[in-house]
Amino acid sequence: MEINIDILSKSEQLALALRTLYAKNGYSYYRMSRFEELELYTGNRDFLVSPDILTFTDKNGRLMALKPDVTLSIVKSRKDDPDVLDKLCYSESVFRVPKEADSFREISQTGVECIGNVTDDDIADVTLLASRSLDIVSGDNVLVISDLDILNRLITATSENSEVQKMLIRLAGQKNVDAIKKLAQSGEINQEASETLESLLMLTGSNTEVLEKLGGICEKAGCSDLYESFADTFGKVSKKIGENTSKLRIDFSVTGDLKYYNGIVFCGFVKGVHTRLLSGGRYDGLMAKLGKKSKAIGFAVRTDIGRF
Protein backbone atom coordinates (compact mmCIF):
# COMPACT_ATOMS: atom_id res chain seq x y z
CA MET A 1 0.00 0.00 0.00
CA GLU A 2 1.35 3.38 -1.00
CA ILE A 3 0.67 6.29 1.34
CA ASN A 4 0.87 9.91 0.27
CA ILE A 5 1.88 11.72 3.46
CA ASP A 6 0.92 15.09 1.94
CA ILE A 7 -2.77 14.30 2.28
CA LEU A 8 -2.36 14.20 6.07
CA SER A 9 -2.94 17.32 8.17
CA LYS A 10 0.04 18.86 10.02
CA SER A 11 -1.33 17.41 13.24
CA GLU A 12 -1.55 13.89 11.73
CA GLN A 13 1.94 14.18 10.23
CA LEU A 14 3.36 15.23 13.59
CA ALA A 15 1.61 12.36 15.39
CA LEU A 16 2.95 9.93 12.79
CA ALA A 17 6.52 11.26 13.09
CA LEU A 18 6.35 11.00 16.88
CA ARG A 19 4.98 7.46 16.75
CA THR A 20 7.79 6.50 14.37
CA LEU A 21 10.32 7.92 16.85
CA TYR A 22 8.75 6.06 19.74
CA ALA A 23 8.56 2.78 17.80
CA LYS A 24 12.28 3.11 16.97
CA ASN A 25 12.91 3.46 20.71
CA GLY A 26 11.10 0.25 21.54
CA TYR A 27 7.65 1.57 22.48
CA SER A 28 4.65 -0.52 21.48
CA TYR A 29 1.43 1.09 20.41
CA TYR A 30 -1.47 1.33 22.88
CA ARG A 31 -4.97 2.07 21.66
CA MET A 32 -7.51 3.32 24.16
CA SER A 33 -10.46 1.58 22.59
CA ARG A 34 -12.95 1.81 25.43
CA PHE A 35 -14.18 4.35 27.93
CA GLU A 36 -13.54 4.33 31.68
CA GLU A 37 -16.04 4.81 34.47
CA LEU A 38 -16.16 8.36 35.79
CA GLU A 39 -15.00 7.17 39.21
CA LEU A 40 -11.47 6.49 37.92
CA TYR A 41 -11.06 10.19 37.13
CA THR A 42 -13.02 11.74 40.01
CA GLY A 43 -10.89 9.77 42.46
CA ASN A 44 -7.78 11.32 40.90
CA ARG A 45 -9.11 14.70 39.81
CA ASP A 46 -5.94 16.57 40.86
CA PHE A 47 -3.95 14.42 38.42
CA LEU A 48 -6.00 15.73 35.50
CA VAL A 49 -4.92 18.80 33.52
CA SER A 50 -8.47 20.19 33.73
CA PRO A 51 -11.01 19.16 36.39
CA ASP A 52 -13.96 19.25 33.97
CA ILE A 53 -15.07 15.87 32.62
CA LEU A 54 -17.62 15.08 29.91
CA THR A 55 -19.84 12.20 31.03
CA PHE A 56 -22.38 9.85 29.52
CA THR A 57 -24.39 6.82 30.65
CA ASP A 58 -23.59 3.55 28.91
CA LYS A 59 -26.16 0.88 28.02
CA ASN A 60 -25.74 -0.77 31.44
CA GLY A 61 -26.53 2.47 33.26
CA ARG A 62 -22.94 3.11 34.35
CA LEU A 63 -21.71 6.70 34.41
CA MET A 64 -18.76 6.90 32.03
CA ALA A 65 -16.20 9.60 31.17
CA LEU A 66 -15.29 10.77 27.70
CA LYS A 67 -11.46 10.47 27.81
CA PRO A 68 -10.22 13.43 29.87
CA ASP A 69 -6.83 11.70 30.12
CA VAL A 70 -4.92 8.70 28.75
CA THR A 71 -2.32 7.93 31.46
CA LEU A 72 -4.85 6.82 34.10
CA SER A 73 -6.41 4.37 31.68
CA ILE A 74 -3.04 2.91 30.66
CA VAL A 75 -1.92 2.53 34.29
CA LYS A 76 -5.20 0.84 35.20
CA SER A 77 -5.03 -1.58 32.30
CA ARG A 78 -1.44 -2.78 32.81
CA LYS A 79 -0.44 -5.70 34.98
CA ASP A 80 1.49 -4.50 38.03
CA ASP A 81 4.88 -6.12 37.54
CA PRO A 82 7.68 -4.09 39.18
CA ASP A 83 10.32 -6.37 37.65
CA VAL A 84 9.38 -5.80 34.02
CA LEU A 85 9.57 -2.61 31.96
CA ASP A 86 6.47 -1.84 29.90
CA LYS A 87 7.07 0.79 27.20
CA LEU A 88 3.93 2.11 25.52
CA CYS A 89 3.07 4.95 23.18
CA TYR A 90 -0.28 6.34 22.09
CA SER A 91 -1.98 8.90 19.86
CA GLU A 92 -5.36 9.86 21.26
CA SER A 93 -7.90 12.63 21.44
CA VAL A 94 -8.74 13.82 24.92
CA PHE A 95 -11.67 16.05 25.84
CA ARG A 96 -10.99 18.93 28.19
CA VAL A 97 -11.73 22.57 28.84
CA PRO A 98 -8.38 24.21 28.03
CA LYS A 99 -7.33 27.26 30.02
CA GLU A 100 -7.76 29.48 26.96
CA ALA A 101 -11.30 28.24 26.17
CA ASP A 102 -14.62 28.33 27.99
CA SER A 103 -15.98 25.03 26.68
CA PHE A 104 -14.84 21.48 25.96
CA ARG A 105 -12.38 20.91 23.12
CA GLU A 106 -11.02 17.83 21.44
CA ILE A 107 -7.26 17.91 22.02
CA SER A 108 -4.89 15.64 20.08
CA GLN A 109 -1.92 14.29 21.94
CA THR A 110 0.76 11.70 21.37
CA GLY A 111 2.80 10.40 24.24
CA VAL A 112 4.71 7.63 25.94
CA GLU A 113 4.39 5.81 29.26
CA CYS A 114 7.19 3.76 30.77
CA ILE A 115 5.83 1.55 33.59
CA GLY A 116 7.35 -1.10 35.86
CA ASN A 117 11.04 -1.49 36.61
CA VAL A 118 11.98 2.10 35.78
CA THR A 119 15.71 2.65 36.39
CA ASP A 120 17.72 5.89 36.49
CA ASP A 121 18.85 5.15 32.91
CA ASP A 122 15.20 4.82 31.81
CA ILE A 123 14.40 8.18 33.40
CA ALA A 124 17.26 9.76 31.43
CA ASP A 125 16.13 7.98 28.24
CA VAL A 126 12.52 9.21 28.56
CA THR A 127 13.72 12.76 29.27
CA LEU A 128 15.95 12.59 26.20
CA LEU A 129 13.03 11.24 24.16
CA ALA A 130 10.98 14.25 25.27
CA SER A 131 13.71 16.54 23.93
CA ARG A 132 13.87 14.57 20.64
CA SER A 133 10.07 14.88 20.38
CA LEU A 134 10.36 18.67 20.56
CA ASP A 135 13.01 18.53 17.80
CA ILE A 136 10.39 17.00 15.53
CA VAL A 137 8.04 19.94 16.17
CA SER A 138 10.77 22.57 15.73
CA GLY A 139 14.53 22.81 16.09
CA ASP A 140 14.08 25.95 18.16
CA ASN A 141 12.89 24.38 21.39
CA VAL A 142 13.60 24.15 25.10
CA LEU A 143 12.94 21.32 27.52
CA VAL A 144 12.63 22.76 31.02
CA ILE A 145 13.53 20.28 33.76
CA SER A 146 12.78 20.33 37.46
CA ASP A 147 12.95 17.87 40.35
CA LEU A 148 9.94 17.62 42.62
CA ASP A 149 11.80 15.69 45.32
CA ILE A 150 14.21 18.63 45.76
CA LEU A 151 11.38 21.18 45.59
CA ASN A 152 9.31 19.15 48.06
CA ARG A 153 12.23 18.92 50.51
CA LEU A 154 12.67 22.70 50.47
CA ILE A 155 8.94 23.38 50.78
CA THR A 156 8.47 21.02 53.74
CA ALA A 157 11.42 22.75 55.45
CA THR A 158 9.61 26.05 54.90
CA SER A 159 6.30 24.99 56.44
CA GLU A 160 4.76 21.87 57.98
CA ASN A 161 1.23 23.06 57.21
CA SER A 162 -0.11 21.14 54.17
CA GLU A 163 -2.30 24.06 53.04
CA VAL A 164 0.69 26.44 53.15
CA GLN A 165 2.75 23.84 51.27
CA LYS A 166 0.10 23.74 48.52
CA MET A 167 0.20 27.52 48.34
CA LEU A 168 4.01 27.43 48.11
CA ILE A 169 3.81 24.95 45.21
CA ARG A 170 1.45 27.35 43.42
CA LEU A 171 3.73 30.32 44.12
CA ALA A 172 6.73 28.30 42.90
CA GLY A 173 4.87 27.69 39.62
CA GLN A 174 4.47 31.46 39.26
CA LYS A 175 8.05 32.26 40.35
CA ASN A 176 6.34 34.55 42.83
CA VAL A 177 9.29 35.20 45.10
CA ASP A 178 7.81 38.46 46.46
CA ALA A 179 4.76 36.60 47.80
CA ILE A 180 7.03 34.00 49.47
CA LYS A 181 9.03 36.86 51.04
CA LYS A 182 5.81 38.38 52.41
CA LEU A 183 4.79 35.04 53.95
CA ALA A 184 8.20 34.84 55.63
CA GLN A 185 7.95 38.42 56.90
CA SER A 186 4.51 37.67 58.39
CA GLY A 187 6.05 34.71 60.25
CA GLU A 188 3.80 32.21 58.45
CA ILE A 189 6.78 30.29 57.07
CA ASN A 190 10.36 29.67 58.17
CA GLN A 191 12.47 32.69 57.14
CA GLU A 192 15.76 30.87 56.54
CA ALA A 193 14.18 27.98 54.61
CA SER A 194 12.12 30.41 52.51
CA GLU A 195 15.29 32.23 51.43
CA THR A 196 16.71 28.90 50.23
CA LEU A 197 13.45 28.24 48.35
CA GLU A 198 13.64 31.70 46.76
CA SER A 199 17.18 31.06 45.51
CA LEU A 200 16.05 27.73 44.06
CA LEU A 201 13.26 29.44 42.09
CA MET A 202 15.49 32.20 40.75
CA LEU A 203 18.43 30.06 39.62
CA THR A 204 19.94 31.62 36.49
CA GLY A 205 22.97 31.19 34.28
CA SER A 206 24.37 28.43 32.11
CA ASN A 207 23.46 24.85 33.00
CA THR A 208 26.91 24.35 34.54
CA GLU A 209 26.48 27.47 36.68
CA VAL A 210 22.94 26.48 37.68
CA LEU A 211 24.04 22.96 38.63
CA GLU A 212 26.83 24.38 40.76
CA LYS A 213 24.43 26.75 42.55
CA LEU A 214 21.89 23.95 42.94
CA GLY A 215 24.53 21.76 44.57
CA GLY A 216 25.11 24.51 47.16
CA ILE A 217 21.37 24.95 47.80
CA CYS A 218 20.84 21.22 48.26
CA GLU A 219 23.83 20.95 50.58
CA LYS A 220 22.39 23.75 52.71
CA ALA A 221 18.98 22.04 52.69
CA GLY A 222 20.50 18.69 53.64
CA CYS A 223 19.49 16.94 50.44
CA SER A 224 22.77 16.44 48.60
CA ASP A 225 21.65 12.87 47.83
CA LEU A 226 18.72 14.25 45.80
CA TYR A 227 21.08 16.66 44.04
CA GLU A 228 23.45 13.82 43.08
CA SER A 229 20.59 11.85 41.56
CA PHE A 230 19.24 14.88 39.66
CA ALA A 231 22.70 15.97 38.43
CA ASP A 232 23.40 12.41 37.27
CA THR A 233 20.20 12.22 35.18
CA PHE A 234 20.66 15.75 33.85
CA GLY A 235 24.27 14.96 32.93
CA LYS A 236 23.24 11.83 31.02
CA VAL A 237 20.57 13.70 29.03
CA SER A 238 22.82 16.70 28.43
CA LYS A 239 25.65 14.48 27.17
CA LYS A 240 23.37 12.70 24.69
CA ILE A 241 21.92 15.98 23.40
CA GLY A 242 25.48 17.05 22.66
CA GLU A 243 26.62 20.56 21.84
CA ASN A 244 23.25 22.26 21.79
CA THR A 245 22.65 22.10 25.54
CA SER A 246 20.73 25.41 25.37
CA LYS A 247 17.83 23.08 24.53
CA LEU A 248 17.83 22.05 28.19
CA ARG A 249 17.08 24.39 31.08
CA ILE A 250 16.84 23.69 34.80
CA ASP A 251 13.91 25.58 36.31
CA PHE A 252 12.11 24.68 39.53
CA SER A 253 8.94 26.53 38.53
CA VAL A 254 7.95 23.33 36.71
CA THR A 255 5.77 21.76 39.39
CA GLY A 256 3.07 19.15 39.81
CA ASP A 257 0.76 17.75 42.43
CA LEU A 258 3.04 16.06 44.99
CA LYS A 259 0.44 13.35 45.65
CA TYR A 260 1.02 12.03 42.14
CA TYR A 261 4.33 13.32 40.80
CA ASN A 262 7.88 12.92 42.12
CA GLY A 263 11.49 13.32 41.02
CA ILE A 264 12.18 14.58 37.50
CA VAL A 265 9.33 16.51 35.86
CA PHE A 266 9.60 18.58 32.70
CA CYS A 267 7.76 20.63 30.12
CA GLY A 268 8.63 21.66 26.57
CA PHE A 269 8.33 24.91 24.65
CA VAL A 270 8.82 25.75 21.01
CA LYS A 271 9.78 29.27 19.92
CA GLY A 272 6.78 31.23 18.67
CA VAL A 273 4.23 29.12 20.54
CA HIS A 274 2.94 30.87 23.64
CA THR A 275 2.22 27.81 25.74
CA ARG A 276 3.86 24.50 26.65
CA LEU A 277 3.53 21.78 24.02
CA LEU A 278 4.93 18.94 26.09
CA SER A 279 4.43 17.94 29.72
CA GLY A 280 5.66 14.94 31.63
CA GLY A 281 7.64 13.39 34.41
CA ARG A 282 7.70 10.65 37.01
CA TYR A 283 4.43 9.69 38.65
CA ASP A 284 5.21 6.99 41.19
CA GLY A 285 2.68 8.68 43.51
CA LEU A 286 -0.18 7.90 41.13
CA MET A 287 0.96 4.28 40.90
CA ALA A 288 0.99 3.98 44.70
CA LYS A 289 -2.42 5.65 44.97
CA LEU A 290 -3.81 3.06 42.55
CA GLY A 291 -2.29 0.30 44.68
CA LYS A 292 0.56 -0.51 42.25
CA LYS A 293 4.16 -1.21 43.19
CA SER A 294 5.58 -0.31 39.77
CA LYS A 295 7.30 2.99 39.07
CA ALA A 296 6.36 5.15 36.12
CA ILE A 297 7.40 8.04 33.90
CA GLY A 298 5.82 9.47 30.78
CA PHE A 299 4.98 12.54 28.77
CA ALA A 300 2.51 13.82 26.20
CA VAL A 301 2.95 16.17 23.25
CA ARG A 302 0.05 18.27 21.99
CA THR A 303 -0.06 17.62 18.28
CA ASP A 304 -2.84 20.06 17.37
CA ILE A 305 -0.23 22.76 16.82
CA GLY A 306 -2.29 24.29 14.00
CA ARG A 307 -4.55 25.66 16.73
CA PHE A 308 -1.74 27.76 18.17
Next chain:
Amino acid sequence: MEDYLSVALPKGRLGEKVLALFRKAGIADIDIANVGRKLCIEDEAAKLRFILVKPYDSAVFVERGAADIGVCGYDVLVEQHSDVYELLDLGFGKCAMCVAAPKDFKDEPARPLRVATKYACAAEEFFASKGRDIDIIKLNGSIEPAPILGLSDVIFDIVETGSTLKENHLEVVEKAFDISARFIANKSSYNFKNAEIMRITKLLAEAATEI
Protein backbone atom coordinates in the same frame (compact mmCIF):
# COMPACT_ATOMS: atom_id res chain seq x y z
CA MET B 1 11.51 42.60 14.75
CA GLU B 2 12.02 39.22 16.40
CA ASP B 3 14.79 40.60 18.59
CA TYR B 4 12.38 43.11 20.14
CA LEU B 5 10.85 42.39 23.52
CA SER B 6 7.18 43.37 23.59
CA VAL B 7 5.70 44.82 26.77
CA ALA B 8 1.96 44.96 27.52
CA LEU B 9 1.14 48.04 29.54
CA PRO B 10 -2.17 49.12 31.02
CA LYS B 11 -3.39 52.42 29.60
CA GLY B 12 -3.90 55.31 32.00
CA ARG B 13 -2.29 56.26 35.30
CA LEU B 14 -0.79 52.82 35.99
CA GLY B 15 0.80 52.66 32.52
CA GLU B 16 2.28 56.15 32.99
CA LYS B 17 3.81 55.08 36.30
CA VAL B 18 5.28 51.97 34.68
CA LEU B 19 6.81 53.96 31.81
CA ALA B 20 8.29 56.35 34.36
CA LEU B 21 9.75 53.36 36.24
CA PHE B 22 11.25 51.92 33.03
CA ARG B 23 12.82 55.33 32.41
CA LYS B 24 14.12 55.63 35.97
CA ALA B 25 15.58 52.11 35.78
CA GLY B 26 17.38 53.05 32.55
CA ILE B 27 15.56 50.30 30.63
CA ALA B 28 13.76 52.51 28.11
CA ASP B 29 13.53 56.18 27.36
CA ILE B 30 9.91 56.91 26.45
CA ASP B 31 8.64 60.38 27.23
CA ILE B 32 5.07 60.05 28.49
CA ALA B 33 4.23 63.52 27.18
CA ASN B 34 4.90 62.31 23.62
CA VAL B 35 2.81 59.14 23.82
CA GLY B 36 -0.50 60.88 23.01
CA ARG B 37 -3.08 58.44 21.63
CA LYS B 38 -0.54 55.94 20.29
CA LEU B 39 -1.23 52.31 21.21
CA CYS B 40 2.17 51.00 20.18
CA ILE B 41 5.44 52.74 21.02
CA GLU B 42 8.90 51.53 20.18
CA ASP B 43 12.22 52.28 21.80
CA GLU B 44 14.61 51.32 19.04
CA ALA B 45 17.75 51.64 21.16
CA ALA B 46 16.36 49.46 23.94
CA LYS B 47 14.73 47.04 21.46
CA LEU B 48 11.46 47.32 23.35
CA ARG B 49 7.95 47.61 21.93
CA PHE B 50 5.29 48.87 24.36
CA ILE B 51 1.68 47.89 23.63
CA LEU B 52 -0.87 49.99 25.49
CA VAL B 53 -3.95 47.94 26.31
CA LYS B 54 -6.91 48.12 28.66
CA PRO B 55 -5.77 47.28 32.22
CA TYR B 56 -7.98 44.18 32.29
CA ASP B 57 -6.38 42.84 29.04
CA SER B 58 -2.72 43.23 29.88
CA ALA B 59 -2.36 39.73 31.40
CA VAL B 60 -4.19 38.15 28.43
CA PHE B 61 -1.69 39.71 25.99
CA VAL B 62 1.18 38.24 28.01
CA GLU B 63 -0.41 34.84 28.67
CA ARG B 64 -1.22 34.36 24.98
CA GLY B 65 2.26 35.48 23.88
CA ALA B 66 1.21 38.69 22.08
CA ALA B 67 3.56 40.35 24.57
CA ASP B 68 6.61 38.80 26.22
CA ILE B 69 6.32 40.74 29.45
CA GLY B 70 3.87 43.21 30.96
CA VAL B 71 2.41 44.89 33.97
CA CYS B 72 -1.04 44.37 35.43
CA GLY B 73 -2.90 44.63 38.72
CA TYR B 74 -2.95 41.62 41.05
CA ASP B 75 -6.77 41.70 40.87
CA VAL B 76 -6.57 40.76 37.17
CA LEU B 77 -4.27 37.80 37.87
CA VAL B 78 -6.62 36.47 40.56
CA GLU B 79 -9.73 36.92 38.44
CA GLN B 80 -8.29 35.45 35.23
CA HIS B 81 -6.11 32.72 36.80
CA SER B 82 -3.44 33.89 34.37
CA ASP B 83 -0.81 31.26 33.62
CA VAL B 84 2.16 33.64 33.67
CA TYR B 85 5.26 34.20 35.75
CA GLU B 86 4.73 36.83 38.42
CA LEU B 87 8.26 38.14 38.66
CA LEU B 88 7.89 41.31 40.73
CA ASP B 89 5.54 43.16 42.99
CA LEU B 90 6.23 46.71 41.81
CA GLY B 91 4.81 48.13 45.03
CA PHE B 92 2.63 50.84 43.47
CA GLY B 93 -1.00 50.99 42.30
CA LYS B 94 -1.85 49.82 45.82
CA CYS B 95 -5.49 49.19 46.75
CA ALA B 96 -7.52 46.26 48.10
CA MET B 97 -10.31 43.93 47.02
CA CYS B 98 -13.03 44.35 49.63
CA VAL B 99 -16.54 43.33 50.56
CA ALA B 100 -18.55 46.49 51.23
CA ALA B 101 -22.16 46.98 52.31
CA PRO B 102 -24.61 49.66 53.50
CA LYS B 103 -23.87 50.78 57.05
CA ASP B 104 -26.91 49.00 58.51
CA PHE B 105 -26.14 45.67 56.73
CA LYS B 106 -26.63 42.44 58.69
CA ASP B 107 -25.79 39.12 57.03
CA GLU B 108 -28.55 36.49 56.99
CA PRO B 109 -26.72 33.13 56.81
CA ALA B 110 -29.99 31.28 56.05
CA ARG B 111 -30.06 32.58 52.48
CA PRO B 112 -27.41 33.08 49.78
CA LEU B 113 -25.64 36.43 50.00
CA ARG B 114 -26.28 38.53 46.89
CA VAL B 115 -22.91 39.90 45.72
CA ALA B 116 -22.59 42.53 42.98
CA THR B 117 -19.17 42.53 41.34
CA LYS B 118 -17.06 42.81 38.21
CA TYR B 119 -14.83 40.08 39.66
CA ALA B 120 -17.08 37.01 39.61
CA CYS B 121 -14.33 34.35 39.84
CA ALA B 122 -12.42 36.10 42.62
CA ALA B 123 -15.66 36.66 44.56
CA GLU B 124 -16.71 33.02 44.18
CA GLU B 125 -13.32 31.79 45.40
CA PHE B 126 -13.25 34.20 48.33
CA PHE B 127 -16.71 33.32 49.64
CA ALA B 128 -16.19 29.58 48.93
CA SER B 129 -13.07 29.69 51.14
CA LYS B 130 -15.34 30.99 53.92
CA GLY B 131 -18.07 28.43 53.17
CA ARG B 132 -20.60 31.18 52.40
CA ASP B 133 -23.19 30.47 49.71
CA ILE B 134 -23.53 33.43 47.35
CA ASP B 135 -25.54 34.63 44.37
CA ILE B 136 -23.25 36.55 41.98
CA ILE B 137 -24.67 39.59 40.19
CA LYS B 138 -22.14 40.35 37.47
CA LEU B 139 -21.95 44.06 36.64
CA ASN B 140 -19.63 45.87 34.26
CA GLY B 141 -19.94 49.49 35.36
CA SER B 142 -20.34 51.20 38.73
CA ILE B 143 -21.01 48.63 41.42
CA GLU B 144 -21.84 50.99 44.32
CA PRO B 145 -25.54 51.57 43.41
CA ALA B 146 -26.33 47.83 43.57
CA PRO B 147 -26.91 47.49 47.36
CA ILE B 148 -28.43 50.96 47.59
CA LEU B 149 -31.12 50.00 45.06
CA GLY B 150 -31.65 46.54 46.57
CA LEU B 151 -30.04 44.72 43.64
CA SER B 152 -27.49 43.10 45.98
CA ASP B 153 -26.69 42.77 49.69
CA VAL B 154 -23.00 43.60 49.32
CA ILE B 155 -20.47 44.54 46.69
CA PHE B 156 -17.08 42.87 46.03
CA ASP B 157 -14.88 45.51 44.49
CA ILE B 158 -11.60 47.41 44.51
CA VAL B 159 -11.27 50.03 47.23
CA GLU B 160 -8.51 52.60 46.93
CA THR B 161 -9.23 55.46 49.34
CA GLY B 162 -12.76 54.52 50.37
CA SER B 163 -14.15 57.94 49.42
CA THR B 164 -16.52 56.55 46.72
CA LEU B 165 -17.90 54.09 49.26
CA LYS B 166 -18.36 56.84 51.82
CA GLU B 167 -20.18 59.09 49.35
CA ASN B 168 -22.56 56.22 48.61
CA HIS B 169 -23.15 55.36 52.29
CA LEU B 170 -21.24 52.09 52.07
CA GLU B 171 -18.49 50.76 54.29
CA VAL B 172 -15.89 48.00 54.09
CA VAL B 173 -17.07 44.82 55.83
CA GLU B 174 -14.01 42.72 55.05
CA LYS B 175 -10.79 42.87 53.03
CA ALA B 176 -10.32 39.92 50.63
CA PHE B 177 -6.77 40.65 49.41
CA ASP B 178 -4.27 43.44 48.78
CA ILE B 179 -3.65 44.61 45.24
CA SER B 180 -0.60 46.19 43.61
CA ALA B 181 1.01 46.33 40.16
CA ARG B 182 2.81 43.13 39.15
CA PHE B 183 5.53 42.62 36.55
CA ILE B 184 4.67 39.45 34.63
CA ALA B 185 6.23 37.31 31.88
CA ASN B 186 4.98 34.79 29.36
CA LYS B 187 6.24 31.31 30.32
CA SER B 188 7.46 30.49 26.81
CA SER B 189 9.16 33.86 26.26
CA TYR B 190 10.86 33.49 29.64
CA ASN B 191 12.76 30.52 28.22
CA PHE B 192 13.67 31.97 24.82
CA LYS B 193 14.44 35.55 25.98
CA ASN B 194 15.62 34.68 29.47
CA ALA B 195 18.73 36.87 29.71
CA GLU B 196 16.88 40.03 28.64
CA ILE B 197 13.83 39.35 30.85
CA MET B 198 16.07 38.67 33.86
CA ARG B 199 18.06 41.87 33.17
CA ILE B 200 14.87 43.96 33.08
CA THR B 201 13.49 42.24 36.20
CA LYS B 202 16.66 43.07 38.13
CA LEU B 203 16.70 46.71 37.00
CA LEU B 204 12.98 47.15 37.77
CA ALA B 205 13.41 45.59 41.21
CA GLU B 206 16.22 48.01 42.03
CA ALA B 207 14.32 51.06 40.73
CA ALA B 208 11.05 50.01 42.42
CA THR B 209 12.65 49.81 45.87
CA GLU B 210 13.77 53.43 45.50
CA ILE B 211 10.19 54.70 45.01
